[in-house]
Amino acid sequence: MGFSEQQEQLVKESWEIMKEDDISTLSFYFFSQVLEIAPAAKGLFSFLKDTDEIPQNNPKLKSHALKVFKMTCESAIQLREKGEVVVSGSTLKYLGSVHLQKGIVGPHFEVVKEGLLRTVEKGVGEKWCEDMKGAWSEAYDQLAAAIQAEMNKEA
Ligand code: HEM
Ligand code: ISQ
Secondary structure, eight states, rough: OOOOOOHHHHHHHHHHHHHHHHHHHHHHHHHHHHHHHOGGGGGSSTTTTTOOOOOOOOOHHHHHHHHHHHHHHHHHHHHHHHSSOOHHHHHHHHHHHHHHHHHHOOOHHHHHHHHHHHHHHHHHHHGOOHHHHHHHHHHHHHHHHHHHHHHHHHH
């Protein structure tokens, strides 16, 4: 099934709402959800592995969380426009090799997906609905599949 214009709008609209919130708080929440589901993931991130607690206002943590959100939004737009996720070749290659090097495997992608969805839910508040969840899920899944395909190519 294709990605509809309404789905693209839902992703864009929720990101607009979230951007108005405090990005530090959302980023912190994103990481806390991921680590709540998979505590061992803490050791994977350079800016977390030597800390006892997740830092509340760490620029690296913030920029990493932002990248995942922005790339998922971008993925939604492309799904709508082109029917597939197109990340520039070099970017995708780079993302593939970063994640391969860190030892990321399939189940990790499910954990991050759950963390992402919980964060959007918290970020948009009462606007949250099943269709919004479906749109973010689809956009993320396609992006994650593109990264994993690149990882498999390289492995
Ligand atoms: C790094 C995006 C999934 C763990 C990165 C970077 C980006 C990114 C943009 C930064 C690369 C750089 O600038 O050096 C994404 C996207 C994902 C995804 C878009 C899914 C669609 C995952 C998953 C995990 C993961 C499932 C597993 C928990 C990491 C780690 C790093 C990283 C450990 C390196 C962080 C560091 O600097 O220490 N990812 N990622 N990523 N990602 Fe992901
Ligand atoms: C995966 N890759 C990069 C950044 C991230 C931020 C939060 C959760 C997972 C991530």
